Amino acid sequence: MKQYKYFLQEKDMPTHWYNVTADMKNPPPPYLHPATLNIMTPEDLAPVFPSACIEQEASREQFIEIPEEVQEIYRLWRPSPLFRAHRWEKALDTPAKIYYKWEGVSAAGSHKPNTAVAQAYYGKQDGLEGFATETGAGQWGSALSLAGQMFGLKIKVFMVAISYQQKPYRRIMMETWGGEVVASPSTQTHAGRAILEQDPDSPGSLGIAIGEALEYAMTHDGYKYALGSVVNFVLIHQTIIGLEARKQMEMAGDYPDIVIGCAGGGSNAAGLIYPFMKDKLTGDKPNLRALFVESTACPSMTRGRYAYDWGDTAKTGPVTMMHTVGHGFIPAPVHAGGLRYHGMAPTVSALLDQGFAEARAYHQIEALEAAHSFAASEGTIVAPETAHAVKATYDEAMACKESGEAKVILFNASGHGHFDLAAYDAYHRHALLDYRLEEAKLQEALKTLPKIS
Amino acid sequence: MKQYKYFLQEKDMPTHWYNVTADMKNPPPPYLHPATLNIMTPEDLAPVFPSACIEQEASREQFIEIPEEVQEIYRLWRPSPLFRAHRWEKALDTPAKIYYKWEGVSAAGSHKPNTAVAQAYYGKQDGLEGFATETGAGQWGSALSLAGQMFGLKIKVFMVAISYQQKPYRRIMMETWGGEVVASPSTQTHAGRAILEQDPDSPGSLGIAIGEALEYAMTHDGYKYALGSVVNFVLIHQTIIGLEARKQMEMAGDYPDIVIGCAGGGSNAAGLIYPFMKDKLTGDKPNLRALFVESTACPSMTRGRYAYDWGDTAKTGPVTMMHTVGHGFIPAPVHAGGLRYHGMAPTVSALLDQGFAEARAYHQIEALEAAHSFAASEGTIVAPETAHAVKATYDEAMACKESGEAKVILFNASGHGHFDLAAYDAYHRHALLDYRLEEAKLQEALKTLPKIS
Numbered sequence: 001m002k003q004y005k006y007f008l009q010e011k012d013m014p015t016h017w018y019n020v021t022a023d024m025k026n027p028p029p030p031y032l033h034p035a036t037l038n039i040m041t042p043e044d045l046a047p048v049f050p051s052a053c054i055e056q057e058a059s060r061e062q063f064i065e066i067p068e069e070v071q072e073i074y075r076l077w078r079p080s081p082l083f084r085a086h087r088w089e090k091a092l093d094t095p096a097k098i099y100y101k102w103e104g105v106s107a108a109g110s111h112k113p114n115t116a117v118a119q120a121y122y123g124k125q126d127g128l129e130g131f132a133t134e135t136g137a138g139q140w141g142s143a144l145s146l147a148g149q150m151f152g153l154k155i156k157v158f159m160v161a162i163s164y165q166q167k168p169y170r171r172i173m174m175e176t177w178g179g180e181v182v183a184s185p186s187t188q189t190h191a192g193r194a195i196l197e198q199d200p201d202s203p204g205s206l207g208i209a210i211g212e213a214l215e216y217a218m219t220h221d222g223y224k225y226a227l228g229s230v231v232n233f234v235l236i237h238q239t240i241i242g243l244e245a246r247k248q249m250e251m252a253g254d255y256p257d258i259v260i261g262c263a264g265g266g267s268n269a270a271g272l273i274y275p276f277m278k279d280k281l282t283g284d285k286p287n288l289r290a291l292f293v294e295s296t297a298c299p300s301m302t303r304g305r306y307a308y309d310w311g312d313t314a315k316t317g318p319v320t321m322m323h324t325v326g327h328g329f330i331p332a333p334v335h336a337g338g339l340r341y342h343g344m345a346p347t348v349s350a351l352l353d354q355g356f357a358e359a360r361a362y363h364q365i366e367a368l369e370a371a372h373s374f375a376a377s378e379g380t381i382v383a384p385e386t387a388h389a390v391k392a393t394y395d396e397a398m399a400c401k402e403s404g405e406a407k408v409i410l411f412n413a414s415g416h417g418h419f420d421l422a423a424y425d426a427y428h429r430h431a432l433l434d435y436r437l438e439e440a441k442l443q444e445a446l447k448t449l450p451k452i453s
Numbered sequence: 454m455k456q457y458k459y460f461l462q463e464k465d466m467p468t469h470w471y472n473v474t475a476d477m478k479n480p481p482p483p484y485l486h487p488a489t490l491n492i493m494t495p496e497d498l499a500p501v502f503p504s505a506c507i508e509q510e511a512s513r514e515q516f517i518e519i520p521e522e523v524q525e526i527y528r529l530w531r532p533s534p535l536f537r538a539h540r541w542e543k544a545l546d547t548p549a550k551i552y553y554k555w556e557g558v559s560a561a562g563s564h565k566p567n568t569a570v571a572q573a574y575y576g577k578q579d580g581l582e583g584f585a586t587e588t589g590a591g592q593w594g595s596a597l598s599l600a601g602q603m604f605g606l607k608i609k610v611f612m613v614a615i616s617y618q619q620k621p622y623r624r625i626m627m628e629t630w631g632g633e634v635v636a637s638p639s640t641q642t643h644a645g646r647a648i649l650e651q652d653p654d655s656p657g658s659l660g661i662a663i664g665e666a667l668e669y670a671m672t673h674d675g676y677k678y679a680l681g682s683v684v685n686f687v688l689i690h691q692t693i694i695g696l697e698a699r700k701q702m703e704m705a706g707d708y709p710d711i712v713i714g715c716a717g718g719g720s721n722a723a724g725l726i727y728p729f730m731k732d733k734l735t736g737d738k739p740n741l742r743a744l745f746v747e748s749t750a751c752p753s754m755t756r757g758r759y760a761y762d763w764g765d766t767a768k769t770g771p772v773t774m775m776h777t778v779g780h781g782f783i784p785a786p787v788h789a790g791g792l793r794y795h796g797m798a799p800t801v802s803a804l805l806d807q808g809f810a811e812a813r814a815y816h817q818i819e820a821l822e823a824a825h826s827f828a829a830s831e832g833t834i835v836a837p838e839t840a841h842a843v844k845a846t847y848d849e850a851m852a853c854k855e856s857g858e859a860k861v862i863l864f865n866a867s868g869h870g871h872f873d874l875a876a877y878d879a880y881h882r883h884a885l886l887d888y889r890l891e892e893a894k895l896q897e898a899l900k901t902l903p904k905i906s
Contacts, residue, residue, distance in 0.1 A: 004528040007460035075457040076540075076832050087529070087603075105558065107832030109871075149829055172874040175881055176828055375629055376602055379529050379560030418562075418871040421625040428628055 002086050006248040008079035014243040015066055017236045020274040020347055022062035023281040026354060028232075028346035031318035034310060037452060040318050047218060048225050048317075049233075050122035056233040064236060066118075073117045073150050077106045078240065082248035083413075088377035089397070096400035097254060098393060100413045101245045101272055102380070108173075110383065110415030111268045112143030112228055115237035119226045120147035129222030130154030134184065134209030137163055137337035138170025139383075139415065140228035145179030156223070158184035158192075158212040161204035163337070169419050184209040191215050191314065205330065206340070207313030214316050229265025230311065230320075230345050238271025241412060246275050249410065256288070258396055260411040262389040263292040263301070263359075264338040266345030269389075272412035273357075274347075280356060290357040292348060293392045295339040295367075297435035298331040300324050301352055301359035303442060308452050309343055319450060322349040323359075325437070328448030332435040334364050335423035336384040342445075362391045363434040368427040370394040371417075383415040384423045455539050459701040461532035467696040468519055470689045473727040473800055475515035476734040479807060481685075481799035484771035487763060490905060493771050500671060501678050501770075502686075503575035509686040517689060519571075526570045526603050530559045531693065535701035536866075541830035542850070549853035550707060551846060553866045554698045554725055555833070561626075563836065563868030564721045565596030565681055568690035572679045573600035582675030583607030587637065587662030590616055590790035591623025592836075592868065593681035598632030609676070611637035611645075611665040614657035616790070622872050637662040644668050644767070658783065659793070660766030667769050682718025683764065683773075683798045691724025694865065699728050702863065709741070711849055713864035715842040716745040716754070716812075717791040719798030722842075725865035726810075727800075733809060743810040745801060746845045748792040748820075750888035751784040753777050754805055754812035756895060761905050762796055772903060775802040776812075778890070781901030785888040787817050788876035789837040795898075815844045816887040821880040823847040824870075836868040837876045 021027040031040040045054045056064060066074070085098040103111040123131055130153050135141030141157040148155035157179050164171060164183035171181050184204045185192035191211040195202050202208075217225040227234060242259075249255055259276050261269025269292050279285035294301050300323045309324040311317040324343040331340040344352075351357040364384065371387035373394065374380065382390060393411045400407050417424065426432045474480040484493040498507045509517060519527070538551040556564040576584055583606050588594030594610040601608035610632050617624060617636040624634050637657045638645035644664040648655050655661075670678040680687060695712075702708060712729050714722025722745050732738035747754050753776045762777040764770040777796040784793040797805075804810040817837065824840035826847065827833065835843060846864045853860050870877065879885045 001464065002525070002528075003463055005463060007462065009460065010456055010458060011454065072455070075455075107828075107834065146832055150832075168878070169871070169874045172878040172881070173834065176825065176834060176874075176877050177832075178829065372629065375560075376631065379599055379603075379630075381560065381626065381629060418622070421622045421629075424629050425621070425625045428625070 004084055004086060006082040006251045008244055008247055010075050010079065012247060013071065013074065013079045014240060015071065016063040017066055018239040018243060018275050018278065019059060019061055019064055019236050020277060021232065022060050023278055024350065026350065028350045029321045031320055032308060034315050034317060034319055037319060037450065050119060050126050050224060052122040052125065053119060053233040056236055057231060067121055070118050070121050074240065079244045080105050082245055084252065085378055088374055091373065091377045092397050092401065094397040094401040095404060095406040096397040097406060097408045098397060099249065099252065099410045101241055102413045103241060103268065104413060104416035108142040108146050109418065110139050110143065111238060111241060111271060112140050113146055114240055114271065115228065115234045115267065116143035116147035116226070117150065118237045120151045120153055123153060123224060124151045128153060128224055130156060131226040132156040132213040132216040132223055133226045134158045134206060134213045136160050136206050138167055138174065138419065139338060141179060141181065142170060142173050144226050145174040145177040148179065149177040155179040156216055157181045158186065158209040160184055160206060160209050161202065167419060184212050186212060189215045210312045211314035211316065229267040230343065232347055234267050235270040235274065235345055235347060238267045239274050241271040242273060242275030245272060245410065254408045256410040257407040258289040258291060258409045260291045260293060260389050260392050260409065262339065262385045262414060263294050263344065263348065264341045264385065266292065266348040268412050268414035270345060270348055277351070277356065291392055292357055292359045293388045294359065294361045295334055295336055295388060296361045296363040297334045297437060298325065298340050298342065299361045299437055300342060300344045302361045303437065305446055305449065306349060306353050307449050309449050311343060320346050322346050323352060325442060326445035326448040329445035334435050335420060336364060336388065338385040339388065360392055362388050363436055365432045365434045367391045368423060368432060372427065380413065381417045381424070382413055383417045384420050386414045457537055457539060459535040459704045461697055461700055463528050463532070465700060466524065466527065466532050467693060468524065469516040470519055471692040471696060471728050471731065472512055472514055472517055472689050473730060474685065475513050476731055477803065479803065481803045482774045484773055485761060487768050487770060487772055490772060490903065503572060503579050503677060505575040505578065506572060506686045509689055510684060520574055523571050523574050527693065532697045533558050535698055537705065538831055541827055544826065544830045545847070545850050545854065547850040547854040548857060548859040549850040550859060550861045551850060552702065552705065552863045554694055555866045556694060556721065557866060557869035561592070561595040561599050562871065563592050563596065564691060564694060564724060565592050566599055567693055567724065568681065568687045568720065569596035569600035569679070570603065571690045573604045573606055576606060576677060577604045581606060581677055583609060584679040585609040585666040585669040585676055586679045587611045587659060587666045589613050589659050591620055591627065591872065592791060594632060594634065595623060595626050597679050598627040598630040601632065602630040608632040609669055610634045611639065611662040613637055613659060613662050614655065620872060637665050639665060642668045663765045664767035664769065682720040683796065685800055687720050688723040688727065688798055688800060691720045692727050694724040695726060695728030698725060698863065707861045709863040710860040711742040711744060711862045713744045713746060713842050713845050713862065715792065715838045715867060716747050716797065716801065717794045717838065719745065719801040721865050721867035723798060723801055730804070730809065744845055745810055745812045746841045747812065747814045748787055748789055748841060749814045749816040750787045750890060751778060751793050751795065752814045752890055753795060753797045755814045756890065758899055758902065759802060759806050760902055762902050764796060773799050775799050776805060778895060779898035779901040782898035787888050788873060789817060789841065791838040792841065813845055815841050816889055818880070818885045818887045820844045821876060821885060825880065833866065834870045835866055836870045837873050839867045
């Protein structure tokens with residue numbers, strides 16, 4: 001009898017997160033202060049993030065204990081199931097064995113609550129009243145609102161105005177969990193008012209929303225700022241995905257040859273990949289392939305520069321060494337809103353630079369085509385971001401068909417597409433555009449990088 | 454350590470469905486022919502449903518084997534998890550132990566695929582090319598499109614025009630699984646054209662859509678009609694829910710005092726309840742309470758008559774003995790579209806009539822209020838239909854708080870509310886109406902019942 005799913009019981013849920021920097025011979029270089037460009041100290045970050053998160057950011061500990069209160073909330077949906085895609089394998093007629101970890105089972109519908117819950121807990125420990133944050137399409141705002149609800153914290157979400165108007169369901173979801181959502185630019189911050197004075201009908205942008213959220217957090221007692229990707233403490237929290245998957249792959253009697261995740265800031269991909277990357281870094285599995293998949297509309301890993309850059313357009317966050325297309329870059333409006341960040345997580349960038357990881361870019365038409373094929377076989381309709389990982393898996397499976405190799409492929413199904421069906425509709429109607437960044441625009445954007453000697 | 458979820462492994466998934474009529478001393482009386490009102494024969498149903506379904510409808514076998522091909526598809530999401538609502542219990546400060554079976558994990562988002570997959574398989578066995586069906590809000594159409602995709606059958610869905618316009622996401626979901634969706638009334642059937650001639654802007658209704666689907670199935674070679682609730686073969690397929698839940702309650706070391714489900718046609722409630730009802734019918738658990746929960750907008754069980762009535766407004770389907778408010782009744786536009794059917798499943802009706810089951814009605818404001826409280830504690834945002842079961846659970850838990858009894862309550866969380874967030878938005882904005890059927894309207898509707906001596 002074919003087995004389709006591998007369930008881990010709650011008592012077997014990992015109790016520690018994994019920190020990849022412990023096993024890196026050359027961890028990423030330090031953050032620089034956004035104004036002075038001098039090396040940034042933990043004290044510099046103190047007004048922004050919960051203290052435990054700042055400690056984790058600087059930590060070189062290999063394993064970090066998950067607080068019992070965080071484990072309790074995780075158990076509302078974790079351990080998440082690992083699937084074997086038997087029907088898709090058959091449809092593709094591939095000898096490859098395809099597994100996927102399904103993070104769409106969280107109430108918010110993606111992997112994002114894995115870190116939102118941790119940040120909310122640590123914020124509560126710091127005695128915070130609440131968090132401010134930004135959200136684009138709404139995945140991160142939903143996750144943080146859920147987490148805030150669980151720990152009795154107020155969550156203020158600055159949602160990019162155009163998404164606020166076009167995606168009311170995500171807003172309602174946040175409000176259902178007690179989040180307070182305002183369209184950004186808003187009249188509630190200096191930064192927002194300045195934009196609105198110039199353009200009262202501004203559609204907003206993630207850069208503007210980040211600026212508003214940071215300003216709100218800095219100017220309101222008891223508030224800090226919550227971030228959904230890129231920094232290492234977020235990636236650490238996400239490793240619960242891969243740590244569970246390791247145990248589930250053992251249940252299945254397999255070990256992956258290739259581990260795949262879609263990467264905007266890098267957190268879901270790293271969350272799945274790092275606990276396997278450990279075996280590669282320590283030499284146990286030198287041939288393991290780790291594949292980070294991005295959008296051709298925002299190709300930081302495949303066409304960007306590995307350099308120091310600001311993390312946000314307002315230049316208020318740390319300057320980090322990363323693969324970037326330049327913080328001044330404004331990507332095309334692809335449906336995969338989570339793949340529109342100009343930079344990549346510093347640890348992912350370092351591992352790419354050091355040859356431990358691979359990167360690949362796809363445009364959204366081919367990504368949705370693969371996701372459609374996946375839905376036809378497996379039922380599950382994944383988010384447009386996840387569709388990029390599905391496409392990479394498809395290509396690897398087809399390569400196996402060509403070569404006759406029965407490779408074991410594992411990808412992260414990071415979220416469901418229930419609020420992104422407009423992308424599938426556009427695909428069905430042949431109305432999707434295959435956004436690929438033009439070279440001239442890339443060169444223009446790269447000029448916004450800081451000059452650092 | 455508190456356990457939140459009980460996972461059953463695939464190898465422990467039940468291999469047989471349960472048929473409650475085997476244990477009823479007085480099963481429901483036979484169907485009558487819609488035109489002659491004489492007793493209906495299986496032959497009369499042959500043009501409408503797959504042959505195996507017609508056999509099951511007449512069967513008095515206690516257990517019916519689930520075909521291996523159906524089990525295979527079930528395994529894409531089944532066994533579904535059973536949850537203990539620890540956080541909600543704490544929030545309500547109740548000594549009650551609250552469990553819920555979570556059917557929102559299917560790709561279509563509800564329990565509906567449990568029967569859609571079976572009907573599609575049996576249709577394939579009959580050599581069908583496809584099925585025609587109707588859908589209101591889209592749950593059933595989604596489930597059947599998914600099932601059709603899995604067995605290579607064409608699915609033609611007549612979707613109530615107003616929903617087609619207002620709920621594009623459900624349409625896209627059906628199309629993603631290969632379903633062909635048309636707004637009803639359509640120009641593709643005689644019935645649809647007749648309506649459009651009178652009213653080119655008709656918003657449609659479930660009654661009209663059923664008429665179109667039946668006509669399409671009857672007039673197209675290789676097509677039959679698929680039904681999502683009410684008839685006993687559908688309820689039989691849904692018992693996989695309760696059969697799994699029995700095993701999971703054993704894992705939890707509990708047996709329910711009260712089993713609860715929301716009921717429009719009755720299929721999800723019966724699916725959970727019947728495998729426990731078995732113990733009540735055979736005398737093992739005489740005190741078990743079985744609670745079917747409906748909407749005050751369409752109170753067939755609590756205020757309707759137990760009488761023979763047509764199942765559809767066009768009077769083309771069987772005439773069945775059931776609790777009904779009259780087939781001519783048009784309910785108020787509550788958000789719980791699945792609770793707007795005028796009748797109740799014949800077996801549920803008979804069990805109510807014989808005192809084995811209880812019924813209760815709630816209006817949508819109190820239902821959404823309970824669902825909001827549930828989402829705040831558990832995270833999960835349930836469908837507006839499910840919200841009615843949540844409200845009944847809430848009231849039973851509060852009664853336990855009053856009496857100090859630690860009763861075990863189990864309810865069916867039949868589906869997620871991702872496509873119904875407008876209901877939550879209306880609730881937040883205090884814009885929901887507490888539709889309760891007026892007595893005069895009920896009496897008017899009851900006049901449409903057939904005169905049977």
